[in-house]
Amino acid sequence: MALFDLPLDELRDYRSASAEPEDFDAFWSKTLQEAREHDLDARFEPVDTGLSTVQVFDVTFAGFGGHPVKGWLTLPAGAEGPLPLVVEFIGYGGGRGLPHEHLLWASSGRAHFVMDTRGQGSAWGGGGGTADPVGGAPAYPGFMTRGIDAPEHYYYRRVFTDAVRAVEAARSHPLTDPARTVAVGSSQGGGITIAVGGLVPDLAGIAPDVPFLCDFPRAATLTDRHPYREIGLYLKTHRGHTDDALRTLSYFDGVHFAARGRAPALFSAALEDQTCPPSTVFAAFNAWSHEDKAIEVYDFNDHEGGGPYQEAAKLRWMRTHI
Helix, strand or coil, rough: CCCCCHHHHHHCCCCCEEEEEEEEHHHHHHHHHHHHCCCCCEEEEECCCCCCCEEEEEEEEEEECCEEEEEEEEECCCCCCCEEEEECCCCCCCCCCHHHCCCCHHHHCCCEEEEECCCCCCCCCCCCCCCCCCCCCCCCCCCCCCCCCCHHHHHHHHHHHHHHHHHHHHHHHCCCEEEEEEEEEEEHHHHHHHHHHHHCCCCEEEEEECCCCCCHHHHHCCCCCCCCCHHHHHHHHHCHHHHHHHHHHHHHCCHHCCCCCCCCEEEEEEECCEEEHHHHHHHHHHCCCCEEEEEEEEEECCCCCCCCCHHHHHHHHHHHHC
């Protein structure tokens, strides 16, 4: 499909109609406070990967509810002293995979932490190893409507909390520099990155690519691609629950986290992206509150976005931030 969303000049001014809950900050403050009642218990076990240029640790830490969450920490071989830190979150359906799938950031001389996404890791890549032990109300297959009956039950409450704790776990390693920490991710990982950018006040930057989980009211009615389509298919069966579902989703909308962003940001959007429509990406970018922000736009790309070109853009951007 060619261009299907707003023209670029309108995208640059677009603002979401998503209504922010009055207790948004209180909800997340309580959620994170409850999570921190559990010892972080970050454990770093060396892994023999057969790679000579990096050192890899198999990481376990306590996320939402104290549940164990997995990750990889990859360092340049022989690294000494605190290193700039890149914390990465994964796209929808994927997991942390295998260590050799994640070599870019350590190859640039930085520490790299990649978080497994609870309950996912079985759709692509090298798999995942983090269970989601929390059940929920009836949901459409996938993750978008799990626990959508109430914000307290919603799946992404657990994932976003895991992500904040992942930053804390990565920063706890003696070879990482907490003051030089950037969060990155693409698609779902980009949406998680924006949430972390709104919940962790002292990041050095964030770089979300073609981010998911933004501007739910528009996304759920504009595109018929999954994963957003899961919301419509759930409501097709659960007639009359639209307002309740949108209320729950408003606590997890990247637009509202963006309004709390306190770090420099590099976004990317693709104008033919039907999975994460460009207007939903611009909704979060335009709401991002830090004045040091930029967005790379890929005119004729779908959800693959900038791919390796965007990786190169992030490498250039990071030279001035960490």
